[in-house]
Amino acid sequence: MSPTAVTRKTAARRSRAARGKVKPADVLIVGAGFAGLGTAIRLLAAGIDNIVILERGSEVGGTWRDNSYPGAACDIPSNLYSFSFAQNPQWSRGYSGSGEILGYIRHLVAHYKLGRLIRFGHTVTGLAFDAEQGVWNASLAGGGVVSARAAVMAQGPLSNASFPDIAGIERFKGHKIHSARWDHGYDFTGKRVAVIGTGASAVQIIPELVGKAARLKVFQRTPAWVLPRLDYSAPDWSKAVFRRVPATQSLVREVMYWAHESMAFGMIWNTPMTTLLQGVSSRFLRRQVRDPWMRRQLAPDFRIGCKRVLMSSDYYRALQRDNCELITWPIAGIVEKGIRTSEGLEHQVDCIVFATGFEVSKSGTPFPITGLDGRKLGAEWARGAQAYKSVNVAGYPNLFMTFGPNSGPGHNSALVYMESQIDYIVRGIGTILRQDLKQLDVRAEAQVRYNKGIQKRLATTNWNSGCKSWYLTEDGYNATMYPGFATQFKRQMKTFAQQDYRAL
Amino acid sequence: MNIDLDKMLAKVRSSQWALADIDWDAPGAELVTAEQWPKLKEFMSDLMWIEHVGARGFAAMAKKAPNDTLKELYVYFHAEEQRHANTEMALMRRWGMLDGEEIPEPNINLRLVIEWLDQHSDDMPLEVLGSVIPMLEIALDGALCKFLLDTVNDPVCHQAFARINDDESRHLGVGFHVLEMQGHGNLYRMALKAVATALNPKLMLGILAYLPLLNRMRDNIITMGLKEESLYSAMKKYERIGGRTAAGRRNPWFQIISRHGRLVVNRKHLYHRPVDALVRLTDHYPRRLLRPIPTWVKQLTYKTTA
Ligand SMILES: Cc1cc2nc3c(=O)[nH]c(=O)nc-3n(C[C@H](O)[C@H](O)[C@H](O)COP(=O)(O)OP(=O)(O)OC[C@H]3O[C@@H](n4cnc5c(N)ncnc54)[C@H](O)[C@@H]3O)c2cc1C
Ligand SMILES: [Fe+2]
Numbered sequence: 099m100s101p102t103a104v105t106r107k108t109a110a111r112r113s114r115a116a117r118g119k120v121k122p123a124d125v126l127i128v129g130a131g132f133a134g135l136g137t138a139i140r141l142l143a144a145g146i147d148n149i150v151i152l153e154r155g156s157e158v159g160g161t162w163r164d165n166s167y168p169g170a171a172c173d174i175p176s177n178l179y180s181f182s183f184a185q186n187p188q189w190s191r192g193y194s195g196s197g198e199i200l201g202y203i204r205h206l207v208a209h210y211k212l213g214r215l216i217r218f219g220h221t222v223t224g225l226a227f228d229a230e231q232g233v234w235n236a237s238l239a240g241g242g243v244v245s246a247r248a249a250v251m252a253q254g255p256l257s258n259a260s261f262p263d264i265a266g267i268e269r270f271k272g273h274k275i276h277s278a279r280w281d282h283g284y285d286f287t288g289k290r291v292a293v294i295g296t297g298a299s300a301v302q303i304i305p306e307l308v309g310k311a312a313r314l315k316v317f318q319r320t321p322a323w324v325l326p327r328l329d330y331s332a333p334d335w336s337k338a339v340f341r342r343v344p345a346t347q348s349l350v351r352e353v354m355y356w357a358h359e360s361m362a363f364g365m366i367w368n369t370p371m372t373t374l375l376q377g378v379s380s381r382f383l384r385r386q387v388r389d390p391w392m393r394r395q396l397a398p399d400f401r402i403g404c405k406r407v408l409m410s411s412d413y414y415r416a417l418q419r420d421n422c423e424l425i426t427w428p429i430a431g432i433v434e435k436g437i438r439t440s441e442g443l444e445h446q447v448d449c450i451v452f453a454t455g456f457e458v459s460k461s462g463t464p465f466p467i468t469g470l471d472g473r474k475l476g477a478e479w480a481r482g483a484q485a486y487k488s489v490n491v492a493g494y495p496n497l498f499m500t501f502g503p504n505s506g507p508g509h510n511s512a513l514v515y516m517e518s519q520i521d522y523i524v525r526g527i528g529t530i531l532r533q534d535l536k537q538l539d540v541r542a543e544a545q546v547r548y549n550k551g552i553q554k555r556l557a558t559t560n561w562n563s564g565c566k567s568w569y570l571t572e573d574g575y576n577a578t579m580y581p582g583f584a585t586q587f588k589r590q591m592k593t594f595a596q597q598d599y600r601a602l
Numbered sequence: 603m604n605i606d607l608d609k610m611l612a613k614v615r616s617s618q619w620a621l622a623d624i625d626w627d628a629p630g631a632e633l634v635t636a637e638q639w640p641k642l643k644e645f646m647s648d649l650m651w652i653e654h655v656g657a658r659g660f661a662a663m664a665k666k667a668p669n670d671t672l673k674e675l676y677v678y679f680h681a682e683e684q685r686h687a688n689t690e691m692a693l694m695r696r697w698g699m700l701d702g703e704e705i706p707e708p709n710i711n712l713r714l715v716i717e718w719l720d721q722h723s724d725d726m727p728l729e730v731l732g733s734v735i736p737m738l739e740i741a742l743d744g745a746l747c748k749f750l751l752d753t754v755n756d757p758v759c760h761q762a763f764a765r766i767n768d769d770e771s772r773h774l775g776v777g778f779h780v781l782e783m784q785g786h787g788n789l790y791r792m793a794l795k796a797v798a799t800a801l802n803p804k805l806m807l808g809i810l811a812y813l814p815l816l817n818r819m820r821d822n823i824i825t826m827g828l829k830e831e832s833l834y835s836a837m838k839k840y841e842r843i844g845g846r847t848a849a850g851r852r853n854p855w856f857q858i859i860s861r862h863g864r865l866v867v868n869r870k871h872l873y874h875r876p877v878d879a880l881v882r883l884t885d886h887y888p889r890r891l892l893r894p895i896p897t898w899v900k901q902l903t904y905k906t907t908a
């Protein structure tokens with residue numbers, strides 16, 4: 099077939115879809131990361147297989163496809179940072195690297211035969227609900243529409259890399275790299291390198307780069323709490339035991355789960371455990387860093403848990419290497435040859451690494467979402483997002499989201515939260531298909547009631563204790579975190595209360 | 603002096619400058635006379651260390667600021683004082699007053715004050731720092747800069763200090779704003795708290811370092827052939843601006859500091875006998891009792907790029 103014939107055929111299919119002549123799929127899923135793929139796996143297990151996964155990239159894996167910077171790894175133990183329904187006895191380390199996690203995700207795709215469901219190179223630019231048909235239409239970049247009776251948003255909470263808003267950033271003549279779009283072709287050997295940011299990615303990158311670069315300058319705005327990460331390489335015997343007796347791995351997972359759950363006492367609320375954790379972290383800092391001034395620069399002045407706690411055993415050591423410099427002066431701007439800081443100096447470098455995180459939508463939506471009667475979710479969420487149990491929003495029937503409002507963990511594996519969202523979504527979608535509903539719409543009252551509870555509980559947490567973080571909107575509204583234990587979240591997601599929904 | 607801190611922060615952000623903005627090789631260095639040179643060298647090294655008194659003070663205040671805007675302002679001011687010190691070092695280098703990578707020595711009283719700040723300022727309440735820093739800024743930083751411009755004709759020096767003074771005006775604006783902010787509240791409770799704080803032995807050590815510093819700087823100014831009255835008028839300015847509003851006057855620390863200022867400017871007062879003795883005494887302060895210089899000092903540089 100000639101390429102033009104292919105295009106013609108695709109175009110014809112697309113226009114047919116647009117006219118609604120093609121029978122809509124049962125489910126469309128935006129994103130082929132852990133969440134999108136996990137949802138597909140659980141839907142398949144429930145006997146729902148008319149699924150389309152729309153993925154803008156050309157590869158599965160999301161976070162772990164994009165974050166391949168040196169040192170990239172999870173900071174929740176792999177045994178817990180994996181699906182409980184698809185445990186992997188082969189993890190080579192306590193905290194596996196990005197490549198190994200990506201390998202696990204690819205294995206899931208192969209094992210559950212998901213490849214046939216995924217359409218790569220499909221960027222969703224909007225979702226609109228057709229109330230008449232009871233169908234969601236996903237518009238695609240470059241034209242075309244994909245329709246389905248239910249839509250699952252799994253586009254990832256941290257999938258859009260963001261450059262900081264620093265004056266003159268476009269003037270820099272050297273090399274620019276974002277941590278989430280690593281340039282593996284760039285050789286750091288002998289280079290003068292700047293790293294902007296000292297968050298979760300930076301503390302993994304810095305120890306790797308410091309060994310290669312001639313000079314490394316680390317620009318810090320706010321120091322975070324750091325706890326040592328007790329990594330180990332998994333011995334062969336333990337892999338063998340996990341393989342032969344899977345129950346042992348489930349047991350290890352269970353122990354890790356409860357160990358992380360107990361952290362919630364200190365991280366989510368201000369308790370004696372908070373003081374204890376801060377004590378451990380402060381002692382770690384004192385033991386690792388000899389110079390009192392540097393210690394002062396690295397000491398956080400907010401309560402632990404208020405921002406993401408960093409897990410690293412080699413970050414502090416890396417900062418103290420002779421070729422490394424920690425710079426805490428505010429950045430005044432970027433110029434052709436480097437970074438100017440407010441103490442008046444121009445730090446000239448060959449390459450700037452931006453470990454500056456992601457655009458997180460705490461208000462607004464990643465693309466326009468149009469619900470019943472033309473209502474726009476972005477506008478409704480302008481002052482801060484809210485949903486019912488983080489999954490559904492009133493006025494947007496048959497739409498489900500993963501990592502929706504107030505679903506984020508601060509102390510436990512994101513996948514634990516994700517799994518219970520997925521199971522909930524599968525029940526919702528199952529209900530739509532089984533009862534052949536056009537609309538399954540959460541009641542506004544139920545959503546209001548739910549959010550009153552959430553915001554009341556949030557008020558007493560460390561996140562809302564007065565520190566600024568990406569968890570909060572400019573007005574200090576917390577639309578990101580779930581105020582409680584993973585166990586509580588799991589319990590709330592276990593019940594699907596159909597009386598809270600309007601079915602049509 | 604009621605200012606909008608958010609607007610101030612935006613202004614500070616947009617007013618950043620770098621050493622590279624100044625042409626350090628422009629003509630005019632020869633305008634420093636041979637006669638001026640040795641005194642100027644001493645004066646400049648004192649001046650750059652005074653910047654550090656401010657710098658270390660702001661660093662401590664950034665940790666205590668009651669809101670994020672003020673905190674960020676202090677973070678900037680800390681950096682700006684370092685910039686001033688770097689600029690002054692660059693001037694010294696231009697005038698051939700620096701040997702290699704050497705950092706000028708502070709006089710012993712400055713050294714003691716900085717040592718105290720480094721040791722204890724992080725434990726001091728904001729009211730104390732917020733009230734004394736404006737005094738040091740207006741009296742030392744401000745007055746000394748003015749002296750300098752009156753005596754040195756080098757245009758590059760004038761260029762540099764135009765920028766420095768611009769920064770300083772914002773430091774003072776925020777300084778007096780905070781001074782007044784700290785004057786709101788129950789007068790009785792404020793006074794009680796001030797007394798309790800004043801009895802803190804750490805603060806007493808600080809006062810013991812602060813008193814001779816002012817007299818030492820007065821003496822140095824006289825040695826430079828300058829009129830001490832300008833220093834006094836700068837100190838009176840503190841009382842005038844800080845005492846403009848009722849809130850400012852209610853701040854017990856403002857009262858303490860401005861009253862003390864009155865003693866300093868009154869040369870006939872008995873106050874000067876013990877304090878001048880203290881200045882002479884500190885000349886003999888055993889160097890081995892001094893703690894090692896803090897590592898932030900090593901970040902000082904006359905260079906424009908690194
Ligand atoms: C560096 C890093 C380390 C992390 N480490 C941990 C950890 O240790 N423990 C933990 O619990 N969590 C961790 N997280 C959080 C992590 O994001 C989640 O654990 C999880 O990977 C999220 O999966 P996801 O499928 O929801 O999103 P993603 O993995 O981001 O997948 C979303 C997918 O959607 C696609 N997509 C986005 N927009 C569109 C669109 N408009 N159209 C089509 N496709 C689209 C993206 O290309 C992507 O493939 C980490 C995150 C990062 C960035
Ligand atoms: Fe200054």
Ligand SMILES: [Fe+2]
Pocket residue numbers: 656683739743769770773
């Ligand atoms: Fe100043």
